[in-house]
Amino acid sequence: MGTEGNPEINVIPPEENGFSITNEFLELVFDRQVSTFRTDVGTNPGDNYLSIMHAVEVVFKGEPESNHYLIKCYPNHPGRREFIEQMDVFSRELFMYQDFLPELKQLAVEKGAENIVDLSVAPVHGGNIVGNSGKFTMKPWSDENFIAMTDLRKTFGFTMADRLKGLDLDHARIVLEEMAKYHALSWAYKQKHGLALLTDKYPQLVDTMYSNEGGMKDFEGVMDQIATNCLKMTEDKLGAAHPACKSLKENVKKDALQRMGHYLLKNGIDEDEMERCLRIKPEEDKDYNKEPWLLGAHGDCWVNNMLFLYNDQVPKKPVTVTLVDWQITREACPTTDLAYFFFSSVRAPLRIPNLDALLKVYHDAFIRYCDALAVKPLKGFSFETLKRRFRRAEYYGLLVALPLLTFVMKPPEEAPDMDADESQQLADIYANIVEGSEKNEELKAEITATVLNLYETGVI
Template sequence: MANDGGITKEFLESALKQPIDKFEVKSGSNLGDGYTCELQSVDVWTVGKDEPQNIVIKCYPTNVSRQAFLDAGGSFMIELEMYKTMFPELLKFQEDAGVEKVIEIPAPPMIHGRYISPDERKNLPSPFKAVDNNIIMPDLRTKANGSYRLRDKFVGFDLNHYYLVIEAQAKLHALSWAYKCKTGTDNLTAKYPFLRPKFEKMIKMMQPLMDANYELSKQTIKDHPAQVKAIEYLQSIQKSSGGLYWNFEYGQTALGHTKDNILKRPLPAVENEKPWDVVLHGDSWGNNMMFRYDEQTGRPVEVLLVDFQMSNEGDPFLDICYTLYVSVVPEVREKHLSSFLRVYYDTFTQICDKLSVPYLPGWSWDELNRRFHRAKIIGATMCCTVLPIILKNLDELTNLDSAADAEEQNGNSTDELESGANFFAGLSKSEKENPILKSRLLAVFTEMVEDGIL
């Protein structure tokens, strides 16, 4: 038995290291749930067992344009290394320090993983199959594995969902900071090169998409001139803001831009400010988080972060502002913002105290709020460039493989970078009004204008 991705009995037995009686494969995600890899849900009956083992297999796309995007940033390899290397290290250093109760990583376990690099793929003795690059994990959606599920992205995070999310982000960030302190590691990217961002080529591929999304965002709220002007200002400094927060040179130095002066109403610079660098999730929108619910009340009680393909070492507010301005209900964000930040501050502080490490340089409640305020510009950037894709009308969603195949068949370019750029440029095209997108954009850019960010 096999599917188009190449999942076979032999593959499963090798990966799971168990003899298999039978297995069933079905699609592991719905159209619009994810935008990079393929996900297959597999029920596996091992020999002698009546109940199946429920797993999901994240596979590499076979389309050249989509592969080129993943290869450009090393995304698949990054996620695999997070599970294989980073997470075990974040647990081991606690055990080595004699911590009585280890602080768990808010992420699912990995069962098996493999990555074949682009150079290695060229020399394979047989054609590359999607499943040749794989990450296998428990299927969290099944009852046996906790009945976790996604929050509806069109609804967004309410108070209870986001409290769990920002606490989970604080745990990941604080554990990575404590690890650096305990191991004497000043820069994690030197020790773990996979955490070094490789955004230059990815952004070049995605620039047409980002440009299209800025225009679509302005068109969506065209009857609100102040907010449109805010997007125009954001568009004018997008390269500098991206370079400042994603730690690569994108023109900000030549323009003299800093995180403080890039705002519409600049902040005074803090003398000798030191960066706050931690391990980030990197792609912190709602569909990269799965929730477990209380069976009686229906209230969310736990969250696990998934899809670590954009993880890197950087400013913690990249994760925080991304989620707040892309996935949190606007009214909830406005009403409870201070209490959300307090959860982050208290959780981070408590973990540092428990693990007996110093706080981040200059750590204080006032400093956290200052750095958050200026990082809102990244929340606005992600809102403008991401929301038009994830909140796209359901009847306008694009099958990624079909769209990418069509782009290749058009023969417009044999260059992978240009082909990938053309593919991404078409993802957010829309011919219909989108009231949900409009209300989200208006809420964010009204706040940005009032706060002097844009």
């Protein structure tokens, strides 16, 4: 790695899975002659769990400047490859970049709203999933499964925020604006094509993560371990007799993964069923609309799947954010994206006192973008209804937060080499990551603050 001018650099040794980056490969991807190239690691340890990212610097013949790309490919570990295959996450992301996101951007153009609903998308130059038709030779699956995209960091100066610290209010607001753009565009797309469900046209948007056939069922043991660790953290902080601890224990019993799946059903959330999960139920409201809210949801809105561009005059203030990693995108209620984002990426001391204000940022942005796209918002999309539905989704957010924060807040120096032992079962690898997490004081404080707040507000 890092050797310049070598005509063939095997980023992944052929004897392991047959994928290599060569002059020929790059010329096929970019349809240009390559003069020189060099490669490096594309992400830091602990930043990516489903794929391997390789940074590639290419000088094309006749051009003086270097071009920077990321090549996203399958991992070496057989268990991780099998999980990716089972979840179909790689082909889902390629579909998003090559088909759905361009259609949404074109819709904004057709509505004359491209300068208002200007969804930021990383340029993708090529990709292939063996078994799908494409310009690459059909070979065994391990040869050429990849997505090639512009490296926004080195090309335009985008950067990733600190996952351990989480986002401040300026970062959170701009993410909510971008999230609202995608949600509004996908909602407008449904209306334009007269679709009851996006999945009627695009089965790629059916959730596979928590379905009966989904691979998450293999992680029930890991989830139990995480729940046990998180319960111990809150008991250490609050005392085992505290009612919040007792309530947490009741809410992380063994069917947690199944209950998470209830929020991601193809036909939407069963409002009554999910509100029955709340310790303090909302007041009856005969005018409340229970029709499911369904639109395109990113599905994995956490800090590492966001790249920020900053104002030169105000270096710490972001002016643009690009959402990346569309591997588990799905049609779902927008509140699942919101809960996922808030609980994974905005730390409790900032999130809790500012929650209503941040929800209002999202609400107003969604209305504004729907207006620009000349489409009525989701039925019953008032701020009060959004808050009610989000409160219900906080239950989902808690179940997501326990495992996600365990990984997100793990110090980089403790991040494992996911491909070190290819004979090790994937669930065992994740169990090793979880081991000892109850000693992480920052994680303990975050989990405890979250649990206590959800108890005080009657979610659990």
